Amino acid sequence: MIFDFFSDNPINTVKTSALMTVESVINKALEYDPATQNAVGELAGKVLAIECTLPPLTFYAVHSETDISLLGQYEGEADTTLRGSSLSLATLAIDGQDRVSFFDTGVEVRGDHDLLRQIRKILKNLDIDWEAALSQLIGDVPAHLIGESLRTSAKWQKDAMERASSAAAEFSQEEVRLTPSKNEVEHFNGEVKHLANDVDRLAARINKLNVILDKKSQDQAGSNTSSNKNNDAS
């Protein structure tokens, strides 16, 4: 019920918080990998725009000296723009192949191709244990939930890539069939994560409140109960 309050929100909280989460995981990984961090530093100021067509979602990877920011909005010019379905974009991000051209990837690449080559190298080098990294950031239970969904989507990506490599014609058909369901999965995962986080926070706050109330009632039992001047309006 309380989540209804957020539904008319013009701001896409699921998108923003997902981007923030992925951003912190990547940047945590970079902290432990100085060589790759240097490689990012060499791209400082460069901006990669990612336009996902299915599901429709645009975001920007902005490189700084030490890390990467993932922003939902960016007003400057991107150096490189990628446009494609989530499947083709994911494949391009993780297949680790050396490519001279991106012609046959299903991803339209505009602008600086070299930047894309360097970013793919960085992604290839980055060794991220997503679940462990996430549990540091947000605690074990939500991390496990996300870990589950990442395993699901990793398997999904693997399956999809196997299909993709089989035949080009089949590829586009599979893509059309699969992509919406990945959209749903991602959306659902986002909601679950939110719910889990909110429940955690609520529980923590209720605990705190209980401690206060316990203390209050002890204090009052110890002193004069009639001196309670709190209003009882709420």
Next chain:
Amino acid sequence: MADNNTAMTNDKTTHFGFKTVPVEEKASRVADVFHSVAGKYDLMNDLMSGGIHRLWKRYTIELSGARTGHRILDIAGGTGDLTAKFSKLVGPTGEVVLADINDSMLKVGRDKLVDKGYASNVRYAQADAQYLPFPDNTFDCITIAFGLRNVTDKDLALRSMNRILKPGGRLLVLEFSKPTNGMLEKAYDFYSFSLLPKIGGLVANDTESYQYLAESIRMHPDQETLKEMMNEAGFVNTEYHNMTGGIVALHRGFKP
């Protein structure tokens, strides 16, 4: 509410939370509040808004248009959350000024940023939002996050910010506002008036300061009033976005 706001600037008294105090006194009482909470501020922030303030701040960053080479002022910047992100986005050719009226707050902010290695393009200034000590047309962007409600003369502060923005530059005001939904407003009142000060008492050992915070939130102009105030101060294309059901609103305006 709107009447209270105009009264604030005309009379010799002003609001300290719901208490009416002489104007000269307000600044020093606001300072007292932040001196007493400075050390626990980040922790309190997280508890107060359940971490959602990070999302609010991230959205502020996204609407700032910040990019390489920009010069940005984070006034009432406190412990420097926004400054940290801006520092990365503007890069070595840009500059971010973290400014606050309160030197305890500024110190905590500077220590935090220096620890995390943000030294190179961040400068620090002790400054009052009403009398900003910068030349005309200096900044591409100014942000004031959860700060405007503490400022005695908000109109004066808005004009001061307008003056030091470059033409085409923008002001972003992130501030508690008026919830759009009546139910939510009630729940929020309960939360901010009874729960928040108690949590404040527990964590920062300072119930009164957080009582003040809760009250000052309610005295702050609502969305439309603040938008109008920004227009009066010379901003154009002024707009606002409600977040979390209007508990917080982000206002944005441009200097023509």
